[in-house]
Amino acid sequence: MSLGPDQPIASPPPRVAGVVVVGMSMAVWWPAFTLGAWGVFFFDQILTVWAAATAALIVVIFRHHEDRNRLGRAAALLLPSLWLVLAIAVDPGDDSLNLVIDVLGGSVAVLGIPATIWVLARIIWPEFGHDLPLRRRLVVAASVAAIAVVSYLLGVNHDAFLTCDAFTLSGNSEPPGCRPA
Template sequence: MSEARASGTPVDKSHDRDDAKAARIAGVIVVGMCAAVWWPAFTLGAWGDFFFDQLLTIWAAATGAFFVVVFFGRSRRRWWRAAALLAPSLYLAANFVVQPDASDVATLVVAVLGALVAVLAVPTTVWVLARIIWPEFGEEVSPRRRLVVIGVVAFVAVASFLLGANQARFMTCGEFTLSGNSEPPGCTPDSVYDD
């Protein structure tokens, strides 16, 4: 029996409750970020691109979060967050300025920016929104747990990309068609499994 219990001194369980609360917050953030990042990463692997609806969804969420950070943020670091949330808008603006030309270096820069938006802007947007909705995430969640969140989301993003790149090993062309998607290059024809 512990010394505190033996002496009749009450045991302070507030630390345990705070730790459990921080774990729940980190868990919600992990699940939200993973749910948001898997599809863009998968499409990047399967089709070598991400779809316009993903781009515009990322842009809409990031733009909304940008205005929340600018107008309602109180942190001194809010300008860094606001700048990070501008990445999708910068990508869209670059597409208006740079004309598509396969041999042009500017086109390559825009393509790289697009890939970064696809893979980095989604978790960044979710992270910033989480910090706005749950300020405790930054205050109560330890740096170690934040690293775990980042690590898990990075793992899911890389795994989703690899699943997309290797979709022919476990999916058929018909599954993509049935779900309303186009068939990615190299998908496995349904007839392979019809024997």
């Protein structure tokens, strides 16, 4: 839809923010749950964020559209690659640097997923974040954060509603403290 220079851009309808909340929540729940249940992020979760962020980075770099935040978005999308390079390059015996890499990896897993989805939403619909009222942006962020926190707590308390067999049947390892069938 093309708007003339005199026409204001309408605020995205609430359903668009809802779609972004659902997408971000679907992406963040499993890493938060695994952190609660096993106490770690699985490598496939972090590498999934790396793949999505790298794909989004390619879109940001080669997009032929004026974008005043292009460098900031590119820098944010490079963080998972920075983690990967550091994880490969650092000597496994260097405990202090490995701690930094682990913290960065955890940040990539928890923050990288919603951030990548947000950047992609802004690429697909540039007006989305800009014209989204602050109140609605806060609702989006709070909703995703709430899903992440509840998912983490569900992971911590997995033995209240899941058995060891449920994890085994799904192809996962049994987390510490799982309840036998």
